[in-house]
Amino acid sequence: MSSQKVAVTDLRSALELLKSIPGQLIETDEPVQPHAELSGVYRYIGAGGTVQRPTRIGPAMIFNHVIGHENAKVVIGLLASRERVGYLLDTTPEKLGCLLKDAVKTPLAPIVIPPEKAVCQEVVYYADDPGFDLRRLIPAPTNTEQDAGPYITMGMCYASDLETGESDVTIHRLCLQSRDELSIWITPGARHIGAFYEKAEAAGKPLPISISIGVDPAIEIGSCFEAPTTPLGYNELSVAGAIRKRPVELVQCLTIEEKAIANAEYVIEGELLPGVRVREDQNTNTGMAMPEFPGYTGPAASIPVIKVKAVTHRRNPIMQTVIGPSEEHVSMAGIPTEASILDMVERAMPGRLLNVYAHPAGGGKYMAVMQFKKTVPSDEGRQRQAALLGFSAFSELKHIILVDEDVDPFDSNDVLWALNTRYQGDIDTVFIPGVRCHPLDPTQSPLYNPLLRDKGVSCKVIFDCTVPFHLKEHFKRSKFKEVDVSRFLPRADGTRKHAT
Structure with missing residues (x-):
């Protein structure tokens, strides 16, 4: 039986759970600039990881007033502590690797629900509308003042092999380039969607892709598995299904032949264009991309482009973001790493x-x-x-x-x-x-x-x-006497436990 005070099914229920646990979530109504300031604030609150010192492990944070995006909130640091991930996945911090190891072995495939039940499509904007502008719709921040542009750092990219129909979800850095274009960094040889794209590009075809932002943290953690633990063709959404003991719900996109996570806060629908590359910093000319997990800001690259067809979102959406080198990346990348090692060594x-x-x-x-x-x-x-x-x-x-x-x-x-x-x-x-x-x-x-x-x-x-x-x-380490420490510590009422 679950010990969670709130059943976590999406981002909003995850935040409700954290609100019920002291010290795990804070909010601010202070206006904040999305350009560098928002991340600059959270660096001191709870970024941790390989972020420039001083930093620390602290609560997740909701910014209620993001300048230029008056109808949206931004949450950061949801997974930026191992303790908090334990709460969100309903286990202890030390057992997270084992939980994910078992989940990979018992996958539960996602299901598709009707559009009328998909809250991610409550509000719809089409890219062919004259006033459409991705940069105004998505409150994506920059980590630093040198970033190539605003980045979507917690987008669940979902695509399928055009020949086999096999699907996969991964996280990539996505830079907002224009009113209807994103650039996408794909680590060479390391991502399943990269393999799908290479195949489509060789055939001269665009690859339909959806980007779901603000989802159940079980999806965010599960999406970070890699081969050989989850080989090509293994849909990592099945890991989240196993963790929650219920399938992840998908919905058919409105403008492309692909699906998206039905209860996401935002969904971007688009196509990865064949044979097209763009300089990542074409709008800023900083020569830099964004801070990555080793703690350094790498050079801007010439990378593929996603042509956006539509943006849909929930009413009063909540944008989720992450500082690239923060403890949040450690949780997303590290816990699946632990699970993969535990599984392979245990078998041997x-x-x-x-x-x-x-x-x-x-x-x-x-x-x-x-x-x-x-x-x-x-x-x-x-x-x-x-x-x-x-x-x-x-x-x-x-x-x-x-x-x-x-x-x-x-x-x-x-x-x-x-x-x-x-x-x-x-x-x-x-x-x-x-x-x-x-x-x-x-x-x-x-x-x-x-x-x-x-x-x-x-x-x-x-x-x-x-x-x-x-x-x-x-x-042998020095062995100390086992004692009942509670006898010597004050209770909440100021008294101490007495020996019987």
């Missing part, structure tokens, strides 16, 4: 990998802490095999830190303690050079290391901070 060596933490310092992608338990002498060495499987489960991982069962993988101080007392650099470091990783890491470039053959190629590293099995008796 059951019972040995206890937990995984995709650390915020790696943006949820570059670094994982793996908690491994050795129970017999022959387990020695298997911890490094598990790390190799971790790299296979999620190809963008760069560093893996292995720790024993008595080390809390979610406590950075405990992990660093293991690094300092259970690790020797010359014998406990494993280098794996020349492996494909991720192009947004500025060190993964021949400019940084001439030995690298291409941008996005890296030296992956295993830091083995586990105690050799035959020495485990020599590395």
